[in-house]
Amino acid sequence: MSSAIPPSGDGAILYMNTTDLYSRLTLFYHNDSDTTSYSFDISKDNCARFSHFEHDYSTATEITNQLNTADDIQQDKVFVQPMAGVRTKITMPYLSDFLKTGRVAINKAELILPIETSSVSSVFSAHPKLVVTIADSALGPVIMPDYFEGATYFGGDYDATNKVYKFNIARYVQQVLNGTKQNQGLYIITNARTTTTNRIQLFGGNQTLPNHMRLKITYTLLE
Numbered sequence: 001m002s003s004a005i006p007p008s009g010d011g012a013i014l015y016m017n018t019t020d021l022y023s024r025l026t027l028f029y030h031n032d033s034d035t036t037s038y039s040f041d042i043s044k045d046n047c048a049r050f051s052h053f054e055h056d057y058s059t060a061t062e063i064t065n066q067l068n069t070a071d072d073i074q075q076d077k078v079f080v081q082p083m084a085g086v087r088t089k090i091t092m093p094y095l096s097d098f099l100k101t102g103r104v105a106i107n108k109a110e111l112i113l114p115i116e117t118s119s120v121s122s123v124f125s126a127h128p129k130l131v132v133t134i135a136d137s138a139l140g141p142v143i144m145p146d147y148f149e150g151a152t153y154f155g156g157d158y159d160a161t162n163k164v165y166k167f168n169i170a171r172y173v174q175q176v177l178n179g180t181k182q183n184q185g186l187y188i189i190t191n192a193r194t195t196t197t198n199r200i201q202l203f204g205g206n207q208t209l210p211n212h213m214r215l216k217i218t219y220t221l222l223e
Contacts, residue, residue, distance in 0.1 A: 013197050019044050053084040075204035077116050078213075080130060082190040083197060089135050090205070091185040092215060095176055103222040109173040110216040113165040113188065115158075119201035126158050127190050127198040130165050134172070135185040144186075145171040156191065165202075173217065 017023060025040040042049070057063050063086060066075055071091065078088040090111075098104050111132060120126045133141035146154050146169050155167045175181040188202070203212050 018042050018049050051083070055081075055083075055085055057086075074206040076206050076209060078188075078202050078204045079199065080127065080188050080190055080202065081199040082127070085199065088188040088202065089185050090188065090213070092183065095173065095183055098177060098217070098219065101221060104177065105220045105222055106170045106174040106177070106217060107220060108168060108216075108218040109170040111167040111169050111186075111213075112216060113167075113213050114203045114211045115163050115165070116201040116203055117163055120163075125198055126160070127200045128158055129191045130156050130158075130200070131189050131191045132156070132167050132169065133187045133189060134181070135187045137184055141187050141189060144169060145175060169215075173215075 019042065023042045025042070026037050027040070028035070028037045030036070062077065063079060066078070069075075071089075079086050080088055113130070115126060131147075132144060134144060136142040144154070146167070149168075149171070151157075153168055156165060158165055169186075172181065176183045190198075190200075203209055205213055
């Protein structure tokens, strides 16, 4: 359901599991002598379903300011929102500097994304898991090669103790340095973009901040 008039107060979000055994559309009808009903069951295999979301960022000044700011400006805070919301793009233009002293083997490349702690509360909890993808200019978000190493290796789960998300993207960095992948940057997105509303605010790449996002690389010189 939708309304031209936005709800007042705190608002609400209703989750519906359309593929649950008990989810259905029931039609009730009657005539002069009888009243009955018929249920249209919702099947995973035989029923099309989709979600549609619209966001109004006209009063979200921090987001609109970033959208109108040059890409090379380091931000204090960045945003990730599910349900067709916003994602954050990270660029790492100086990765090739590792080759100035010769070839290197990347042992570990840890992308560290600290959260902006004041944005998290009992009402606005942090998203349980984020995903990092390649920001391919033609294809959009593309799965990282490190993703196929498994969830434990790749990471992305929210660390509630240290208030951070971490990813190991060593294979991606190695491939960029080897020239087998273009350095087009990365997207930070949520892993469940249509099933949960948990958004998150992260510290950006502004190096004057004591807890900015960063890439920590462990490597070996080969020559």
